[in-house]
Amino acid sequence: MLLSYIVRRVLWTIPFLFAVSVVVFALIQAPPGDYLTTFVAKLAESDESIDQATIEVLRERYGLNEPFLVQYWKWISNLVQGDFGQSFEWNQPVWELIASRIPLTITLMLSTFVFAWGVALPIGIYSAVRKYSIGDYFFTTIGFIGLAMPNFLLALVMLYIGVKVWGVHMGGLFSDEFEGAPWSVAKVIDMYSHMWIGIIVLGTAILASLIRIMRANLLDELSKPYVTTARAKGMSEWRLILKYPVRIALNPFISIIGLYFPALISGAVVTAVVLGYPTLGPLMLQSLLAQDMYLAGGILMILCGLTVFGMLISDILLAILDPRVRYE
Amino acid sequence: MSDKTPPEASAAGHPQLPDDGIEGPPLATERGAAVASQWRLMWWKFRRHKLAMVSLFVVFGLYLTAIFAEFLAPFDPGSTDRRGGFHPPQMVRFIDRTDDGFSIRPYVYDTKRNRDPVTLRTTYERTGDKVYLQFFGKGDSYEMWGLFEMERHFLVPVNPRERYYLFGADRLGRDMLSRTIYGARLSLSIGLVGVMFSLFLGVTLGGLAGYLGGITDTVVQRVVEFVLSLPTIPVWLALAAALPPSWSIEVRYFFITLIVSLVGWTELARVVRGRFLSLKKDDFVIAARLDNASQARIIFRHMLPSLTSHIIASVTLAIPLMILAETALSFLGLGLLPPAISWGVLLKEAQDVRSIVLGPWLFIPGGAVVITVMAFNFLGDGLRDAADPYSQ
């Protein structure tokens, strides 16, 4: 049952990824002028020149004279072989530029995830069980502010506080001595001593809505008859709440992971720009401002792939948790 | 059947007791509620939500500010002041103590610009002089709504050559108060216009999916799922990057609004679709069909009225999303571009740490964003709770 569900769910991502790739390629193509004209113009700016033969080779490689579909085909078939094209801004293959930043991006997201879910779960449970208590109002208020505060603004405020209170600039992910150093436990610790700001900034926005969702779900569940049944059995209040309604309210809480993945990635882009993290976000912004479309498209493709993957994971988790899903 | 329904329900309704056959519930006492239409019931329910009521006034006030921006802003938002770079906010005082005694008139203390010889930082020092202000005085001339020439402002210095900075000034000495007020105009209108696009897309697609079902429904569902799975900001950024920078403010504004509205429609479509699907199966809609009501009458007379309140609530909750989206795009330099003024554009000024350390008041447009978004969220929550006055 479960296995066949997982297999079907995995196969389902294929048409999805296909649609994503079409959208991404359309975006690559969207700016006026094709890639090579921009490239040549860019080179001309910096007084370099490129001979006609090279241009022709490139034109051939990307199929720039061909119709959209052929170009798309060339792009996607290169892409599945790991060739994301060439960044003219950096004059490097796109994949090389991206690859180094993917692990940090994922680390940032996963850490945020653990933080947001870990904090939202107990607070959500507390808020629902102690509905309308002072604590509930407190968290609800914080939540509303968190929802209303754009990520970048919160990041800026944190930076400001850092300068004002501690007199340090808290941007970046590594202290100078670890920049470029090989990975070690000390470097990881150093990274987290910087990254926590990003995690909090990113986490707060999601945290706020997660608390609301958990609270609302649990409130729904708390009034269900099976809770009364459990109470009538003689279970203690906290034990029954944790075993039954929380367990069931957890399902939508898990399935929401999938929906929040895109939001998390979005937030990570802006936050990383403000905090100056060497993740995919700032690189993407830079490439877009420079109209370096293969690089931008490659990053976009990776980011979309991450969200699809995140949704896949959340669906599978849900199927493991909720027997009703896999029997459907 | 079950008498465990909350007692409030039975109290609000009527005791369903055996003799209800003909005489029915106490007619006289509930006369008012009995003839109350859906909107009246919703209003009664909404009124009980205090935060939502407050938010309603806040939102109202914000839009009034945006509409009368020219009049409310003391100065032209683009006018610079060479001697006013990073001027801190000043307090407007009303009780004027002079040698002759008290008088009530608004003024601020004048300041003098100094440069610290060691750190080379600019500081402002209060001098004993006062800059007197007046209500409805003459200041920079402007065209109200682009229609008629005016030069009266809400509160300006008596001497038009002097300036005051309630919210401080930016790097170029531009008045942050005026800029924030003007910024409200674009930021708030993008929310409204964007939501109109979303509403159109969402209601059309969601309505079609819900009403027609079958293939249409499957296709719309898949599209919604797909759009929901895209990370919004990177996609907007890519879309916005495709807009030629040479376009005029107006055209760019239009397209940014379009891009931003791509967020809201999926949620609206989902709400409308879900409601349509369940309504279609509701007995009263089937009854209307059996009453030989035309398609149009079924949709517009029987189904839409139960939808509108939910749509209004969802729309209210979608507006802040659009405002946040525009702010983020402009902040990153791919949304509206100067000289257009929106809160996002203003916040771009605060992008680097050095600026905000020099002028923390550059955060003020951010405060405006937070207040606006919160007000809309509370309002939307209140509306959503009131949207179905018949549920218990």
Next chain:
Amino acid sequence: MSDPRLPRATVNAALPEDVILDVRNLRTYFPTRTHVVKAVDDVSFQLRRGRTTCIVGESGSGKSITARSILQILDAPGQIEGGVIRLRSTGRDAQGESIVDLTSLHPRSRAIRAIRGRDIAMIFQEPMSSLSPVHTIGDQIIETIRLHEPVSKSEARTRAIELLRRCEIRDPDIAVDRYTFEFSGGMRQRAMIAMALSCNPQVLIADEPTTALDVTTQAEILDLMRELQTSYGMAIMFITHDMGVVAEIADDVVVMRHGKVVETGEVNALFADPQHAYTKKLLDSVIKLERRADIKPAEAAILGADTPTILAVRDLSVTFPGQARFLRKPAPGVHAVRQVSLELKKGESLGIVGESGSGKTTLGRAIASVRAPTEGNVLYRGKDGVEVDLADLNGPALQAYRRRVRMIFQDPYGSLNPRMTVGQIVAEPLRNNNVATGAALRARVADLLEQVGLPAEVMERYPHAFSGGQRQRVGIARAIALEPEVVICDEATSALDVSIRSQVLDLLIELQKKLDLSFIFIAHDIGVVRYFCDRVAVMRLGEVVELGPASQVCSAPEHPYTKALLSAVPHPDPTARSMHLRTRYSEEAS
């Protein structure tokens, strides 16, 4: 019961040996924003060992809240305001017998928790939602055992399987690891009972345990409970609104209304000689439904040989297609109605009875043109004498059909648009069919409302200001607005309290005489059909298994399924309990 106002101090003294639970002057209030709802107001009764006490009352009588007060599992903001609930707790902890006042215990205290589930167990109305959907049945039973007794998991599991076996659940060693959604409603209720019995409680509180079940399933559950009572010797407090069930199982009866006890007594005495006017009225309205309506002419007068057929159903089938699924075969379709043929005579009331899933509602909806049948015909020959086939109709012809064949819905809440006034609702068919406008429309609506017994002034009101019975009257006014010839009543009275049920049925009979209507009356309740119908079709799994005159089908059925169905119906006569003699129907027997 002799002295209801015993001072609290002396309460401990007087408690007859066989009384297990003594409720005295219980008051439970729900304070709301504006006022206090006295849900339970000075209620006293006793539960005795080995006896079943039925608490009977209509909706809003406070019977459920009384039960919840005993265990102190009230939903907020309910609170016990006063009274004494004494439980004779048998000494499991080697203390011998002791008497505890449950109201003196804090709702969250360990003491009351030890009593819940061990001394007093409870089962609920909705077997669908009263068990957790994501835990196995075994898990939930084992947990109850281990809460109260220090036994190992495997021991508890063995006992759980034994309990399931005792509750007649097939393959208990497999069922123990199943989830609730894999069970039918009846099986879930059995699992609930197994769970309730897991610690040999002295008192079992059953809160409408069979209301959500079909009548044959109800009979089986009642059987099971009776049998378990004999072997476990517990006191049962059975909450119900159904006088038939009371007559079938009760030893003692407590009648409640508006949160107060109006009458208490031994079951035979109470049925034979009710003292309180309300009890009399309640019994009367139930007994009234035990036979054909007095105001109806004899069957023979309606079912003459030369009575023309007004509507004929020929080999009608309705299949719901299965859902398309990604990378799998589509889900199997459901054959809701299979090859049904029926005839409706002019002026008669044809009953269609069946349990849930029998396809009766789908059949009714197909005839009402709500849903197109997969196969077969619905032939209609109205006043004009032209026969039309519903399958061929569309456009104006279909509209004409819909004017002649109307429908009354089950749910008095969902079938009226809450956003339209009653006047607009009744006017809707008149408007849409251009029957009347302006002042004439108003006059006609007023007339229709008066015909269904509602004053014309109610026109301006919205449905939310009406009770269930009144709403149903509005629905009837809408159905007769176009002077139809056939009216399909889809469970039109099943959502109503019993005393209102016969009022609405009588109204329909009157209208039938006055307007010359033919009814197709869909119901799950045999009593209602016997009262109202001239002929009855019995449906099971989409097929008609028996069709005949109501008098015959309801008293001397031929088909074994009908027999089983009828014999499972409880009658409001405690002296003639018959349910245990009932016949059972199984597939092999047919």
